């Protein structure tokens with residue numbers, strides 16, 4: 469936990485109100501019944517298992533209380549509420565598509581665009597400039613370990629920089645996603661981070677093939 473103050477407007481797009489989050493994380497939950505079912509409109513819907521017969525399961529959807537019958541194989545397990553808005557999805561009990569999508573959506577709804585998945589940092593396009601690339605935020609991430617701060621590409625950048633200084637090895641960062649996902653915007657912010665914190669490094673940008681960019685942080689000569 470970072471200890472960043474959610475009431476500070478500079479951090480409101482990086483952390484959520486702890487009390488509100490605690491309330492969400494302690495909701496009642498029946499792990500044997502709670503599940504995700506596919507839905508043509510929403511992707512997945514939260515549901516509760518009512519009964520099963522052969523390879524089919526009958527559920528009630530949580531939001532609209534509709535009864536649906538789905539194939540057992542299409543049902544995905546739901547994580548307990550304690551994983552609500554989890555910062556690193558690699559720590560979820562069930563790392564399935566529905567849970568990943570739900571977590572990203574839930575965080576995005578709270579204004580959080582960055583989420584880790586192990587070594588990866590997933591960025592969801594906010595389609596507006598958020599105040600999370602300022603000098604104050606850069607200073608907050610500088611020299612901090614990944615687990616100490618909320619997910620941000622500044623953390624990935626800073627860790628690469630620290631690794632370079634420590635190991636005297638060139639570092640690579642892979643930024644990938646579909647067209648319009650935000651590769652160029654995030655790359656610009658990575659470069660801004662290095663420009664403001666490490667003036668003495670060379671950054672080689674190679675455009676391998678769209679939609680994939682590769683950036684190498686080269687050790688100072």
Ligand SMILES: Nc1ncnc2c1ncn2[C@@H]1O[C@H](COP(=O)(O)OP(=O)(O)OP(=O)(O)O)[C@@H](O)[C@H]1O
Pocket residue numbers: 593594595596597598645646647648649650651652653654678679
């Ligand atoms: N982090 C962000 N903050 C603000 N706006 C963003 C961010 N990421 C993406 N956008 C918005 O989305 C648009 C598309 O993003 P961007 O150009 O970075 O996509 P891309 O992945 O590089 O696309 P392409 O592969 O087609 O070049 C940007 O012009 C910007 O308006």
